[in-house]
Amino acid sequence: MVVPSLPSLADKAAARAALRAERKAFAASLAPDTRAALEAELTRRLEPLLFAARVVAAYQPMKDEISPLAALDRARALGRETALPAFAARDSRMTFRPGDATEPGPWGLLQPPLDHDPLVPDLVLVPLVGCDSRGNRIGMGQGHYDRALEALRGSARIVGIGWDFQLLDSTIAADPWDQPLDAFASPSGLLEFAR
Numbered sequence: 001m002v003v004p005s006l007p008s009l010a011d012k013a014a015a016r017a018a019l020r021a022e023r024k025a026f027a028a029s030l031a032p033d034t035r036a037a038l039e040a041e042l043t044r045r046l047e048p049l050l051f052a053a054r055v056v057a058a059y060q061p062m063k064d065e066i067s068p069l070a071a072l073d074r075a076r077a078l079g080r081e082t083a084l085p086a087f088a089a090r091d092s093r094m095t096f097r098p099g100d101a102t103e104p105g106p107w108g109l110l111q112p113p114l115d116h117d118p119l120v121p122d123l124v125l126v127p128l129v130g131c132d133s134r135g136n137r138i139g140m141g142q143g144h145y146d147r148a149l150e151a152l153r154g155s156a157r158i159v160g161i162g163w164d165f166q167l168l169d170s171t172i173a174a175d176p177w178d179q180p181l182d183a184f185a186s187p188s189g190l191l192e193f194a195r
């Protein structure tokens, strides 16, 4: 569906900076129990997808991001395998590996040990700075997910997760390498994008 009346975010870098600031302010406004309740709601919204999956990849959250860790706990309780991003170096390919995030990674995030063999997920819970109602996504700007998702397209459900406001009214001008999301999940619901 074309929605011509929406303003377009032509400048991705400026949009990324503004949305990161908004994410920071929102996360800072949350009392810990409110935040945990929102993350439990997210898990509930994801339940059908977790149930349908075999291997669920998510991420080790940064401070202001919604945490997918409760959803990963739920996936494991359902008997699903889980995986987290791991990098040998900043410029190496992102892989998804099983196990707890116990090792320091090159992007300042903990990751599973690199001697755990990579898994091929069939559900990827993708971090984002923002996305639009067509599934176009703004991430941290390094292209890690774009490259990793290229190989998984067709064999995995690709679901962005975030706080409610991270689903934008504006449209994002997609770059040729951008990998669109199949759906967006937040504490308020799961939105599947038309393709």
Ligand SMILES: Nc1nc2c(c(=O)[nH]1)N(C=O)[C@@H](CNc1ccc(C(=O)N[C@@H](CCC(=O)O)C(=O)O)cc1)CN2
Pocket (backbone or CB within 6 Å): 059, 060, 061, 062, 065, 085, 094, 106, 107, 108, 109, 127, 128, 139, 140, 141, 142, 143, 144, 145
């Ligand atoms: N939680 C989470 N994990 C993720 C991502 C993400 O967006 N969120 N990534 C998505 O691709 C990959 C990592 N990509 C990243 C890209 C840039 C920065 C970054 O700019 N971090 C700091 C600067 C830290 C530093 O330079 O050491 C920052 O927030 O300013 C972090 C992770 C894989 N894992």
Ligand SMILES: Nc1ncnc2c1ncn2[C@@H]1O[C@H](COP(=O)(O)OP(=O)(O)OP(=O)(O)O)[C@@H](O)[C@H]1O
Pocket (backbone or CB within 6 Å): 012, 137, 138, 139, 140, 141, 142, 143, 144, 145, 146, 147, 150, 175, 177, 178
């Ligand atoms: N498939 C690819 N092959 C080569 N380079 C790529 C590919 N995908 C993305 N890139 C490069 O990655 C850079 C960052 O892209 P972009 O700003 O879209 O990242 P992002 O989606 O916000 O970040 P991320 O996916 O890490 O969260 C671009 O300069 C682009 O050249």
